[in-house]
Amino acid sequence: MNISPRVTQRIAFGVMWGAVAIVLLLLLFIIGYILWRGFSSLSFDFVFGPTTEGGLRAPLVGTVYIVALTLLIVVPLGVGTAVWLSEYAPIKGRFAPFIRYTLDGLAGIPSIIFGLFGAAFFVYMMIGEQCILAGALTLACLSLPFMVGAAEEAIRSVPKSQKEAALALGATRWQVTWRVVLPAALPGIITGAILCTGTAIAETAPLLATSGFSAFTPHSPLDGCRTLALHLFYLATEAPCTGGVTHEDLVDKAMGVGVILILVIVILNLLMRFLSGRYIARMRGGK
Amino acid sequence: MPRYLVDKISRKAVLLCALASFFILVLIVVFIFRDGMAGFIENGIGAFLFGTDWSLKRGEYGVGVMILGSISVTLGTIIIAAPLSITCAIFLAEIAPPEVREVVRPAIDLLVGIPSVVYGLMGMVWLVPLIRDHFGGGGYSLLAAIVVLTIMVLPTIISLSEDSLRSVPRHYKESALALGATDWQAIWRVLLPAARPGIVSAIILGMGRVIGESMACYMVIGNAFAFPSSVLDPSRTLTSNIVGQVEEAAYGSSHMHALFACGIVLLVFIFIFNSVSFTMGRREG
The missing domain is CATH 1.20.5 (Single alpha-helices involved in coiled-coils or other helix-helix interfaces)
Structure with missing residues (x-):
């Protein structure tokens, strides 16, 4: 037929x-x-209550710590790399493509491998104990390729004429980068930072053996902590240890954490769309 | 500070930043291999790779079961995810009205951002009971892992295949249309074959994502140490094995060495997938 x-x-x-x-x-x-x-499981006591009594205070504070430290490390490193790749790297030559390959390589490595690496290098070799700093360093390594990608795209879309105008006025390479290129690329760089924020909030495997799993509210980067996503994981997979709490209770709580995580991710996504939309408009309109 | 000095220093500083990624990659390989090789040597390479025993009590570690688990999960996932995502990619690249695209694209971006533990939780509370009640078995199974991972890998394959469909020169399709082909004939006989290397490369990259995904997989696969005889049986993958034990293993112990050795096996898989994907993708250009 x-x-x-x-x-x-x-x-x-x-x-x-x-x-x-x-x-x-x-x-x-x-x-x-x-x-x-x-x-239904979200309530003020649950979200802001101490974690030792079943609240989310410790993971909330821990998440803020981890995200802040990760950004502090990855944003300068990523923007620096992007500046080198797009402004300083020799046009001919194999060095810039080589750095790009290593970034692609990093992006392809599974997050659990970053976790093992963080445990071996940051925790046991450098710091000596599982803590927020070790977790943030591990996450920074993992999110570096995303930060570089976003920053480089933004830097490359800065019109050449703007740079040339500044160079013609006698500015040094760095003055051009710092005063012309980076301000123009700022929305793209912020988009990259938001991307890394999302990664730091969502990833759990790199933190398993690096950030510690303390249920106490952390006070310094050398304290152990758990992030919201990690807390969700423990709630969902660990057997209840105290009497009267059933697995169902814990799963309900995990669902509550899931709601918070999804809301945060949705907000971050909207923010990124808003920024890139504005960015495109500005590039098109020249202002 | 004189501006020429600043210029010189900053030039060095950005170069250092660029070198950082290289050093991180080297450090990762060195540190995974340092502890992992110890695991290989303690157990014997053959015994570790093909051994079917993972016992802390006897101190014997073999990853035969996990390798098989990882391969079954990856193949199972790709068999479902590849056709579904290529269909979506063709839709997005060729026939979606702009307003539909405006809805679908952000939705797919959102799928990427959702934490893997949320997918895992969803699998635990909804999918696992569903499988238990309707198909039998304990629920925690290869099938549950395959379904969860399929959802997680869709966005990757969709985006990459869509890119490769879009990179096919416009006049290929236009020539086919001019010869009287229908839209679909042009897509099926001209566009798809032209984009095939890129699509295959996207699928293989997706396989790398699947085999490397750890948390969601651990939460639904049951993590039982046994050869699965059907998709309804629980199993264990290289990644879920590491997730389940990395917190309790003491650093420097032969147990931890064995976990790092799992990491090496995983890295070898990833390396193979990524190189194949890279060479396939290149042929397109």
């Missing part, structure tokens, strides 16, 4: 609409399910 090309096309397009619908429904379902199951 021969099916006419028109009918084949109908069928094929139908299948494609179906596939996309499946993906969209999956996303809606996941978010909807977590929000629906988790919202």
Whole structure:
């Protein structure tokens, strides 16, 4: 039996609409399910209460610490690398492509390997104990390629004429970079920083053996901590240790943490879209 | 400070930043191999790779079961994820009306951002009971891991395949259309073959993502140390094995060495996938 090309096309397009619908429904379902199951367990006492009594204070503070430290390390390093790649690297030569390969290589390494590396290098070799600093250093290594990618794209889209104008006025290479290129690339750099924030909030495997799993509120970067995502993991997978608390209770709490995580990720995504939208508008309009 | 001096110092500083990524990569390889090789030597390379015993009590470690687990999860995931994501990629690149694209793209970006533990939790509370009630078994199974990982890897394969479809020169398709082909014939007979190297490279890169994903996989696969005889059986992968034990193993012990050796095996897989993907992607250009 021969099916006419028109009918084949109908069928094929139908299948494609179906596939996309499946993906969209999956996303809606996941978010909807977590929000629906988790919202009921959210309360002021749960979110801000001390963790030793079942609240989220320690993971909240821990997440803020980890994110701040990670950004403090990865933003300068990533922007520096991006500046070198786009402004300083010799145009001919193998060195810049080589650095790009290493960045691609880093981006391909599974996060659990970063966790093992962080435990061996930062924890046992350099610092001596599991702590926020070790966790943040590990996360910084993991998110470096994303930061470089975002920053380099932003720097490259700064119009050449702007740089040349500054150079013609007698500015040094660095003055051009610092006063012309980086301010113009700022929205892209912030987008990169938000991307790294999202990574630091979402990743758990690199922190398993590096950040410690203390349930106490941390006071310094050398204290142990758990992030919200890590806390969710412990709630969901660990057997309840105190009497009267069932596995179901813990899973409900984990759902509550899931709601917070999803809300944060949605906000970060919206922020990035807003920034890149504004950025594109500014580049197009010249102002 | 004179500005020429600042210029000189900053030139060195950004170069150092650029070198950092190289040093990090070298350090990762050195430190994983240092402890991992110890694991290989303590157990014997053959015994470690093909051994089916992982016992802290006897101090014998073999990853045969985990290698098989990782491979089954990866293949199972790709078999479902590849057709689904290529279909979505064609849709997004060729036939989606702009307003639909405007909805689908951000949605897919959002899928990437959701933490893997949230996917894992979702698998635990919804998928696992579903499998237990409707298909039998304990619920925690290869199948659960495959479904969760499929959702997680979709965005990667979709984005990369869409890129490679878009990079096919416009006039390929236009020539086909001019010869009287329908839209679909042009896509199926001209566009897809032209984009094939890029799509295959996207799929293999996706396989690297799947085999490296650890937390969500650990939460739903059951982590049982046994050869699975069906997709409904629990299993254990290289990554879930590390996740389950890295916190309790003492650093420097033969147990930790064995976990690092798992890391080496994982890195070898990733290296193979990434190199194949890279060479495939290159042929396209």
